[in-house]
Amino acid sequence: MQKSRQLDTAGRLTFIDVSAPTFNPQTYGLGGADTRRYLHVVDAAGNRYVGVDGVMEFRAAMGVGKVESLFWRIGRCRGWHGLYAAAYALLASRRHGLSRMCKW
Secondary structure, X not given: OHHHHHHOOOOXXXXXXOOOOOXXXXXXXXXXXXXXXXXXXXXXXXXXXXXXXXXXXHHXXXXXXXXXXXXXXXXOOHHHHHHHHHHHHHHHOOHHHHHHHHOO
């Protein structure tokens, strides 16, 4: 989360630590084990995005380069979205180890 905060130079995003003892998932309309398992994004209009869709919305809010923009546009295509979602699920289950290894 710290790396994401550093990348958000325009201050467009608010980050909430779900591991904080004061975190209440009901405040955000969340619940269950998925709250900590997958990224959740709520936009200004109150729309909720989970998993790979959350990553896509997150990246869009951050602003991305041309290559990344193309990568995420492809991910929104019907056949590719399932592949992206499967890859996300695999990476999400290993994100803590990957973060340490890659220093994200």
